[in-house]
Amino acid sequence: MTTMTLAKALNAGLRRAMEDDPKVLVMGEDVGKLGGVFRITDGLQKDFGEERVIDSPLAESGIVGTAVGLAMRGYRPVVEIQFDGFVYPAYDQIVSQVAKLHFRSGGKIPMPMVIRIPFGGGIGAVEHHSESPEAQFAHTPGLKVVACSNPVDGYWMIQQAVASDDPVVFLEPKRQYHADKAEVDEDAVPDPLHVSRVVRAGEHATLLAYGPTVKVCYAAATAAAEEGKELEVIDLRTLSPLDMAPVYDSVSRTGRAVVVHEAHVNLGLGAELAARVTERCFYSLQAPVLRVGGFDTPYPPARVEEEWLPDLDRVLDAVDRTLAY
Amino acid sequence: MSSAVDGADTGALTTDPTTDLHEAGPELVQLLTPEGERVDHARFTFGAGLSAEEEAERIRGFYRDMALVRRLDVEATALQRHGELGLWAQLLGQEAAQIGAGRALRPQDFVFPTYREHGVAWCRGVDPVELLGLFRGVDQGAWDPKANNFGLYTIVIGAQTLHAVGYAMGVQRDGHVGTGDPERDTAVVAHFGDGASSQGDVNEAFVFAASYNAPVVFFCQNNQWAISEPIERQTRIPLYQRAKGFGFPGVRVDGNDVLATHAVMEAALQRARDGQGPTFVEAYTYRMGAHTTTDDPTRYRLSDELEQWKLKDPIERVKAYLTRNGLVDQAFLAEVDEEAEALGRRLREGCHALPDPHVLDVFDQVYAEQTEELAEQKAGYAAYLDTFEPEAAR
Structure with missing residues (x-):
């Protein structure tokens, strides 16, 4: 057992993945001596060398595109995109190459690649540093998309993503990197990568969250409990594929669901979740599925981001609205 | 000359006036003229170390390769016209560039093609019928890239150049560079065209390759046209000169001269295998056909231009050389013709027999x-x- 922040857990997970498989490489901007701008790769270059922890030129398409070639040569690259808003120069390589090569080649070219993206807001950053682009990748067949929310998942999920023979877009809630510590049992048997998990049981409504909003929803559920409202909180963890069984099970019991994410609501993950829940739990629903998320504007200046982001009060407001049906 | 506005001396900011995009000049590596005459070049030679008979055998082989891939191209074009293929990207006129580059490879080298490298695929041993699947719409590239070290065709312009550099970085990490073992040391080829030279990915590939000294050869077939856009729309200096700005050598070779292309590529590939890093080879050639079977070049270029390039035909000059020097007889030429006919038949039958997917x-x-x-x-x-x-x- 070791007590770790999410940042330390991801670092420890990456380290273990590199120890387990000499084909695992880490590459990206400033991942070497600096250890990444968030220090997630801290110390890895010192211990595994410059051939395995590669400081790249400052070009995102180049990072992902060369990782494709490395994967074709039998390596398992873990690339770091420095910030969510900087992934778009690599968008073509991710969507047209990484996502499709297995399909196009009839399975002859697997793409065992992890694309790590610190995502979400709340750190007072300048523009392009606080975005939530998950829907763009979850909408792309051929990619798998996951989001961790806590140190234990960070430690295990990064190792599972590295071990996956499919490309995984790995979203890390940057606001949580250095926030909370948790006990990580390095000898535990983790849940599989692509499962969702109930993190708080409740009977009156279901909150669906991932990444940074898991903590928000947990706090909302704690506050609601003081008023006698028991909210079930599900940490989705996997965004593509979705693991809907725990969601259907929960909503069938509660009859109410609220999806909470930082990403823009329009055509976001919440829309897909609402559609699926409506299709499968239609006769159990007591209210329409509601969504709480970022508004359909570009991410705002930092001074108003806390008002723009879904917070405890906006979640509880949605809970009240769903309970009012 | 001074600026009239503020008196700044803009005359200090001139470009090098000697950069004519089409001036072949002394920089063009040529070993066989359009008339079929062998000429010497100060830095590159074809056939060093070969006996006269071995050399003749090689050149006869190039002739055969080029004649067969031209037939492959003609046949595939006909199959498209008959509705058997949805599309075909023609290589007509680029046979020497592709055969010269393809025959310079060693088995362990790896090739990242565009969608037009049918001649290189031929050299790598990819079954030509398998090339048709993508264009017929039954698959998206069915050959096994590992079987012949020939990657899948890539439609997004220039994307594969980054894959080539990454693969070359893997080769470095495997220790397959600069060992001196001719069966181990490995080079990677990134194919692309003059249009692709404008893409960000291609320029990023240059940066990464230079930064890591990757064992890769950037082989650019400058066929003068990116669909309807002439080379002047992509560049104001000859493309090979761009390499200098990235920090590695650039060479312009007569891409319609199979001997020169082979000699230059042999040197560039060996340089990569030896661990000396990337090279940019601009094969100066001409797309005699359309961009693809959906294209109509009469809308944007003069037939005069095509007629001029027909005089530089890559196959005719080899045939003239071989014939004039008594290195082939009529029986050999007839045999190649028969082989081409048989290949055409095999392509037709193979195309019809390609199973539809479910x-x-x-x-x-x-x-x-x-x-x-x-x-x-x-x-x-x-x-x-x-x-x-x-x-x-x-």
């Missing part, structure tokens, strides 16, 4: 580890199809 197959290759939701979608669609009469359900 729509349900598309669900299975998206992931290495199938997802439950995709398996469910497949099962749902299969059940839906089962509600139709068998002949309609296919």
